[in-house]
Amino acid sequence: QVQLVESGGGLVQAGGSLRLSCAASGRTISTYTMGWFRQAPRKDREFVAAIGWSGAVTLYADSVKGRFTISRDNAKSTVYLQMNSLKPEDTAVYFCAAGRSPTMRGTTDYNYWGQGTQVTVSS
Numbered sequence: 001q002v003q004l005v006e007s008g009g010g011l012v013q014a015g016g017s018l019r020l021s022c023a024a025s026g027r028t029i030s031t032y033t034m035g036w037f038r039q040a041p042r043k044d045r046e047f048v049a050a051i052g053w054s055g056a057v058t059l060y061a062d063s064v065k066g067r068f069t070i071s072r073d074n075a076k077s078t079v080y081l082q083m084n085s086l087k088p089e090d091t092a093v094y095f096c097a098a099g100r101s102p103t104m105r106g107t108t109d110y111n112y113w114g115q116g117t118q119v120t121v122s123s
Contacts, residue, residue: 001026002112004096009117012086016121020081022096022114030074033099035110036081038092038119045095049081050104059104064090086121093118 008020022034035050049070050059058070069082079096094117099110 002029002032002098004098004112004114006094006096006114006117009094009119011120011122014086014088014121014123016086017082017084018086018119020083020094020096020117020119022079022081024077024079024098028074029072029077029079029098031100033101033104033109034070034072034079035097035099035104036070036079037095037097037107038090039095039116040092043092045107047105047107048094051079052104083119086119088121088123091119091121 003025005023012018031053033052036048037045038048039045047061048064051070051072055072067085072079096114097110098112101109103109
């Protein structure tokens with residue numbers, strides 16, 4: 001079992017930055033793909049970014065490419081999402097997830113999920 005806890009969300013003005021963290025406990029996450037997803041009110045949960053177990057492979061949704069950066073520190077069992085140039089449409093609850101599927105973009109590719117952290121971007 002892997003337990004995931006997100007932190008770092010909050011209220012920020014458009015154009016601002018936030019850094020989300022996802023702390024893992026239980027099993028080591030060093031062999032897991034880690035992903036970030038988000039869910040806005042009345043919308044489906046959507047893929048944001050993912051990073052392979054070694055950190056060598058990263059994927060991003062087109063909507064965040066060039067603005068968000070995913071990274072991981074396996075020694076600290078922590079995954080990060082640096083979010084820059086935030087827009088009101090980035091407002092959502094952000095979830096961290098762990099999985100071992102070779103594909104990384106779908107919610108079904110992940111077995112473990114955190115409870116989420118709210119990000120609100122004001123215009």
